Amino acid sequence: MSDRECRWGILGAAEIARKNWKAIWNTGNSRLVAVASRSTDRAAAYIADCQRQAAFEPVPQACGSYEELLGRDDIDAVYVPLPTGVRKEWVIRAAESGRHVLCEKPCAPIAADLRDMIDACRSNGVQFMDGVMYMHSGRMPRMREVLDDGESVGEIKRITTQFSFRAPDEFFTANIRASADLEPLGCLGDLGWYTLRFVLWTMGWQNPTRVHGRLLSSVQPEDASTPVPTEFSGELFFDGGVSASFYCSFLTEHQQWAHVSGTKGFLQVSDFVLPNCGGEVSFDVGNATYSMHGCDFVMQPGRRTITIPEFSNSFADAQESNLFRTFADLVLSGKPDPFWADIALQTQLVMDACLASSQQDGAAVAIGE
Numbered sequence: 001m002s003d004r005e006c007r008w009g010i011l012g013a014a015e016i017a018r019k020n021w022k023a024i025w026n027t028g029n030s031r032l033v034a035v036a037s038r039s040t041d042r043a044a045a046y047i048a049d050c051q052r053q054a055a056f057e058p059v060p061q062a063c064g065s066y067e068e069l070l071g072r073d074d075i076d077a078v079y080v081p082l083p084t085g086v087r088k089e090w091v092i093r094a095a096e097s098g099r100h101v102l103c104e105k106p107c108a109p110i111a112a113d114l115r116d117m118i119d120a121c122r123s124n125g126v127q128f129m130d131g132v133m134y135m136h137s138g139r140m141p142r143m144r145e146v147l148d149d150g151e152s153v154g155e156i157k158r159i160t161t162q163f164s165f166r167a168p169d170e171f172f173t174a175n176i177r178a179s180a181d182l183e184p185l186g187c188l189g190d191l192g193w194y195t196l197r198f199v200l201w202t203m204g205w206q207n208p209t210r211v212h213g214r215l216l217s218s219v220q221p222e223d224a225s226t227p228v229p230t231e232f233s234g235e236l237f238f239d240g241g242v243s244a245s246f247y248c249s250f251l252t253e254h255q256q257w258a259h260v261s262g263t264k265g266f267l268q269v270s271d272f273v274l275p276n277c278g279g280e281v282s283f284d285v286g287n288a289t290y291s292m293h294g295c296d297f298v299m300q301p302g303r304r305t306i307t308i309p310e311f312s313n314s315f316a317d318a319q320e321s322n323l324f325r326t327f328a329d330l331v332l333s334g335k336p337d338p339f340w341a342d343i344a345l346q347t348q349l350v351m352d353a354c355l356a357s358s359q360q361d362g363a364a365v366a367i368g369e
């Protein structure tokens with residue numbers, strides 16, 4: 001392995017890997033060596049297309065199968081944006097071939113699969129991390145400071161969050177996100193993963209004692225035995241009296257917000273997954289006051305916006321570039337950090353419990369081990 005740069009391979013000419021092509025290009029500690037597709041022509045066309053926007057030198061190689069890429073001896077880490085339903089085999093094969101694995105979310109259809117994937121990474125001494133970009137934004141440590149300062153929010157009581165977009169009709173027959181085989185968790189996996197991660201992060205990785213889930217709508221392709229969630233909501237309850245709710249949907253137009261309410265105020269972020277375009281990211285804190293002066297009842301919002309200089313996307317300091325740079329630093333350090341696998345598994349276990357609850361008419365479900 002080179003000690004100066006992490007050499008990447010991408011498994012699958014996925015749409016999201018275009019964004020992450022540029023993220024790798026922007027890291028300063030990585031180089032993209034090869035892209036594998038089930039079709040060599042598709043890999044070659046994809047490479048030519050991406051090279052026009054962010055050119056690697058030497059030009060990344062096109063591989064006609066994932067196996068071919070894993071057979072190369074010049075790749076340290078693989079980025080795996082394959083559909084969730086087919087990802088497990090390739091994550092395990094990558095780990096067994098000694099490659100560090102950056103795995104897209106939702107990591108697996110069920111926690112048992114993810115556990116196998118993580119075990120393969122651990123036993124082969126390679127890093128595992130999921131592709132949640134916002135975990136790598138400078139906004140997160142700044143929000144943590146505010147949540148922990150004792151004054152802005154005070155004691156946390158309630159967390160609410162939503163991630164949704166309105167999918168066009170053709171999405172439900174053509175997109176992997178509506179396929180029972182490829183993305184069996186539908187919107188719960190695609191969008192709910194982010195909302196659950198935000199709740200767990202806010203709670204300092206404390207597990208809820210019980211959760212409730214509701215499948216609000218679904219599609220069921222003819223050949224599928226289970227419905228694919230297209231709209232899902234859930235409630236989480238924690239020791240200490242904190243509660244949380246989340247909503248994710250393919251039916252409701254773009255929203256991606258989180259709101260943390262406490263005894264002294266609130267923190268609100270309106271674009272926590274995909275930051276609004278620009279050179280800074282932000283969040284709001286509110287400490288409203290309400291006073292009564294005779295006949296005048298006055299509400300003051302006490303709202304302030306906290307901004308962090310950081311590009312929303314596509315630049316060297318954008319969250320996706322930070323994700324790949326951080327991962328590459330771990331690879332180059334030779335010391336895998338188990339934290340990232342732990343929070344992926346925790347997210348998956350909470351998601352499993354929400355889904356299980358929805359299959360029992362919203363009954364309380366505890367988080368599995």
Ligand SMILES: NC(=O)C1=CN([C@@H]2O[C@H](COP(=O)(O)OP(=O)(O)OC[C@H]3O[C@@H](n4cnc5c(N)ncnc54)[C@H](OP(=O)(O)O)[C@@H]3O)[C@@H](O)[C@H]2O)C=CC1
Pocket residue numbers: 011012013014015016017036037038039042043081082083084086104105106131132133176182189190
């Ligand atoms: N972290 C993030 O910000 C984001 C994460 N994602 C996640 O990444 C994953 C991929 O999403 P997206 O890029 O939109 O998906 P795409 O449909 O664009 O890409 C998936 C790729 O998987 C490969 N593939 C392998 N087997 C199959 C199969 N049986 N059917 C279809 N494709 C297959 C294909 O590559 P080939 O044909 O070249 O082999 C295909 O290009 C999803 O799980 C999604 O949740 C998506 C967007 C953002």
Ligand SMILES: O=C1CO[C@H](CO)[C@@H](O)[C@@H]1O
Pocket residue numbers: 165190273274
């Ligand atoms: O992870 C992702 C980021 O957001 C998209 C929605 O805008 C998702 O569909 C995607 O899979």
